[in-house]
Amino acid sequence: MIRINKVSTFMAYADQLPPEVLADINQRISDWLNSGGTMEDPYIQQQFNYAERILNQAKEQEEIPFVAFGNDELDGNDPVGTHEICPNCGEEHEVGYGEKVNPDGTREPSKLLAFITCTKSGATYLIGIKGKKIK
Ligand SMILES: [Zn+2]
Secondary structure, eight states: OOOOOSHHHHHHHGGGSOHHHHHHHHHHHHHHHHTTOOTTSHHHHHHHHHHHHHHHHHHHHHTSOSSOOOTTTTTTSOBOOSEEEOTTTSSEEEEEEEEEEOTTSOEEEEEEEEEEEOTTTOOEEEEEETTEEOO
C-alpha cells in the first residue's frame, strides 16, 4: 500500500498519477494555498489521500499478472528453482525476480513474477508466478 503523508512523497509518486488526477490535485492545492491555507492543513492531506487511493487501485490492477492464470491453476506445478531451463537455448540460467516499491519509496524483491534472461539472446522470459513454474 502506498501511503502519502508529506509533499515529498506526493512528488515522488506524482508521475504515476493519471495526468487529469494530478492536474486536479495541483489545482486544488494551489487554490487552497492562494486562499490563505497552509500545507499543514487537513485539506492538503485529503488531497494526498485521494492520490493514494488512485495509486493503490492502479497497483492492485498491475499485480494481476498479465498472463491470466486462476489462483489455484499453478498450485500443482513445480516450484521455481534458483536456475531454470531457458526456452530459447535449453541451458539453465539464473532466475530473477521483479521488485515492488514500498510506501516509503524503497524497493524490495517481489516473488510475484519469476523470469530468466537468456545469456545468448538477451531476451527475458517469464517462467513463474507466485513461486510456481508456468508450464
Ligand atoms: Zn538461454
